[in-house]
Amino acid sequence: MRLHSRDAAVFAWGALRGYPARTGLMLLAMAIGVAAVVVLTALGEGARRYVVGEFSALGTNLLIVIPGRSETGGFSPSTLMGETPRDLTIADAEALTRSVNVRRVAPLNVGQSEVSWGGRSREVVIIGATHEYLAIRKWKLGQGQFLPVAKWDRAIPVAVIGGRIRREIFGPHRALGEWLRIGDRRYRVVGILASKGRSIGVDVEDLVIIPVASAQQLFNTPSLFRILVEARSREAIAPAKRFVIETLQRRHQGVKDVTVITQDAVLATFDKILGALTYAVGGIAAISLAVAGILIMNVMLVAVSQRTAEIGLLKALGASRQEITVLILTEAGLLSATGALGGLLLGLLGNGLIRRVLPVLPAQTPLWALLSAIGVAVLTGLLFSILPARRAARLDPVLALSRR
């Protein structure tokens, strides 16, 4: 081929500019396709990062012991529901502290009850826990103190309350030191949680924490909802898990009747699900690129038939079939590359907007999505122009030139 690629590009660019309306429309179609990929994958990736971040804040060294054995031993909704064949007890929880791999243990009970003070009352989630619970959940205290260090089976009548409970029940009054009525018992308010702490599934603002033994009295149950175990380190997770299972098996007459979920496994599951979601969403958005490709094909076909005389002329002036093909493909390549670049800018702009509107969601397109969006755009543009280019190359110059 004698035609220089630089000259081909200049000529193709001129041809594109010669039909601004058509070119503009094509650019738009391509840009929207690419922008869709960029923004949607950014959303997927943002969601993934958000969840991963939340779990990390919770502490990835956490083991959750749930009564009942799940078939897979992994993470599934039914294990979270905690269906109970044999109860976990405070004594079970105490047994779990006796390992070098375990840093903290918190037995937990959860229920709902009416809370009242000075004539005001409301339904609140009550958590029965121990002193260690605060550190395990990495929550902060706003005022006062958390549950005291005490033997876990002592039902001390104290309570730590969330910020909204304080506002709505106590209003302008001082809450610390007051006696709060929960169900038919009274608890002295010793601390108020800082409102900053966030945690998956739990609204720190809207709960009351009392000692686990008190909760057992309140809800009239000898058992636990679950036990949180914090391993000493990442490396300690596996031995700690083994220790927990073996200890509880021994204590439960040799029956393996608990499920231990590691925070890691939950995180990995979410990570996998959301990662797949990002791919899926990206793939769906890529379909719009294919649509743009088909559009390009149609437009290039129209362009070829509109410029029949021009193509015939180029042949008369010495363009071979190959050169005509190259010219048409260059045109399509420029079109889709420009469109893709525009879409990239549009998409990144969209990401910025999302980050501004939803600061918690770190919307950022992964590099693979950026590259493949551009790659797929240019590739479809070229691929779908092969047919029009061949049609142009095969034009009979005599017929092309004689048509007026």
Next chain:
Amino acid sequence: MIDLEHIHRDFQVGDQFVHALDDVTLHIDAGDYVSIMGPSGSGKSTLLNIIGLLDRPTGGTYRLNGRDVTDLSDAEQAHVRNREIGFVFQAFHLVPRLTAFENVELPLILAGMEPAERQERVREALEAMGLTARARHKPDQLSGGQRQRVAIARATVTRPNVILADEPTGNLDHTSGGEVVRTLEALNAQGIALIVVTHDPLVGERARRQLHMLDGRLHRDVSGHAPA
């Protein structure tokens, strides 16, 4: 220079064959001035297209400068068109979005010439046509005569051996038509062979050699007329 031997060109229309060219044998010397005349449908354009390698004969051989070009590949034919042949069409066929300069530049771009050299050549070609002042004009800003002179500049910018003109004055009034004919004759005077298809006897009779076609055959071949 141009050697056609027993050239046939049949078109199939439905199940019928049209013999657009029927056993045409023709030799044209380098630098000659030939007009092709004849009634509509007699095969003038078909003959010119075959000489210009825009069309392939269905029979016979075509030698250009001693080389058999009948069965050259598409790329080779394109190369020959680019180097050896200049076309001038009745409908001008200028690319409307390009300036006069850019239109003239096209064959050099296809030849793969470097930009600096191209500029020089195009400037010369436009100057020779008296179009220097019109270089930046688009075709729709030019008169018919000027457009055809741009087309002639484009045909000559590659310094071909032969110019093929199919009714170059067909879309022009008498005055600008005469101008275009004189321009082409001036090129012929510089040694470029000129083959003109025309319906206009006044134009055709100016040629040194006049071919008359009838039903796809060379009907009459008149030589010896000096250009008036």
